[in-house]
Amino acid sequence: MTKRAVLYARVSGDDRNNATSSITGQLDLCRQYALDSGYQVIAELSEDDRRPTSGASWDLPQLNQALEMARAGSYDILITRELDRLARNLAKQLVIEEQLQASGVTVEYVYGDYTDTPEGQLNKQIRAVIAEYEREKIRQRMVGGRRRKVAGGEVLVHGNPPYGYRLAEVDGRARLEIVDDMAQVVRLIFGLYLDDCLGTSAIARRLNDLGIPAPSVAKNTAAPQAAKGWSHSAVNRILHNETYAGIWRYGKRHTTAGKMHPEEQHITVSVPAIIGRDIFQQAQEQCRRNFNNSKRNTKGQYLLARRCYCGE
Numbered sequence: 001m002t003k004r005a006v007l008y009a010r011v012s013g014d015d016r017n018n019a020t021s022s023i024t025g026q027l028d029l030c031r032q033y034a035l036d037s038g039y040q041v042i043a044e045l046s047e048d049d050r051r052p053t054s055g056a057s058w059d060l061p062q063l064n065q066a067l068e069m070a071r072a073g074s075y076d077i078l079i080t081r082e083l084d085r086l087a088r089n090l091a092k093q094l095v096i097e098e099q100l101q102a103s104g105v106t107v108e109y110v111y112g113d114y115t116d117t118p119e120g121q122l123n124k125q126i127r128a129v130i131a132e133y134e135r136e137k138i139r140q141r142m143v144g145g146r147r148r149k150v151a152g153g154e155v156l157v158h159g160n161p162p163y164g165y166r167l168a169e170v171d172g173r174a175r176l177e178i179v180d181d182m183a184q185v186v187r188l189i190f191g192l193y194l195d196d197c198l199g200t201s202a203i204a205r206r207l208n209d210l211g212i213p214a215p216s217v218a219k220n221t222a223a224p225q226a227a228k229g230w231s232h233s234a235v236n237r238i239l240h241n242e243t244y245a246g247i248w249r250y251g252k253r254h255t256t257a258g259k260m261h262p263e264e265q266h267i268t269v270s271v272p273a274i275i276g277r278d279i280f281q282q283a284q285e286q287c288r289r290n291f292n293n294s295k296r297n298t299k300g301q302y303l304l305a306r307r308c309y310c311g312e
Helices: 023-037 061-071 090-102 118-151 180-194 200-209 232-239 277-293
Strands: 004-009 040-046 077-080 106-109 165-170 173-178 247-250 267-270
Touching (some): 004 061, 023 077, 061 090, 090 106, 180 232, 200 232
Parallel strands (some): 004 040
Antiparallel strands (some): 165 173
């Protein structure tokens, strides 16, 4: 009986310029491997190459699809180019293979013949550890390169620049330039907050009433959001963004853990200011006062807190 095979390909950020590492190149290799092995290819799965993915990530839609198909008994063999296409750390490698094997699916690699023996499994695990080491070295080189660029005055933005700015190349380096019409909206927001004493939700309603296009939540641009418009969170992000006072910070947040780095680890770059430093500081002080006075602030100790509740 002919074995059914699914091909899997993934491109990471560090190998996009390698022809055999492209999605097309990987699938070509996997197809030839399946043909030489006498397998019937029933599906070809590949992560979106427009958005390079990390082999350390568990959130890979097409790999998840391969796991679902395995649980449904749809195929027998998963073919991928090599170990690091499936995972770039040993723990994930072992978990994925165990899940597939529990569904009766065997993983085969174009580059790497790992026999089902103690020696073969040891060789595979050694290669997986090496892949994890290489990934960490690549990450360190990339982070170091970015930090050197930022220290030289370049602005590196993940995605789109903050609302009110656009990216421009000046002397071969990425810089922030002010977009005048959006900058006026930023100044209006700070004015409504400080001078008119409006809260963030009230400011959002005022902007929507004025018909001012909201920044897209996903792209942070001035594209209108028909369904949502301006929101409390969009206004809040602007009020807390130090970039508007002329200071752009790199390395504020840990990219994987999502936690804030200590301020001494940040790299600051001077950028064109939309508001004065004094206005930004006043807004931060007002934010702190509002938080301390907020009914939702439960940091204070109250005798009957969480013990007595209002009746309907």
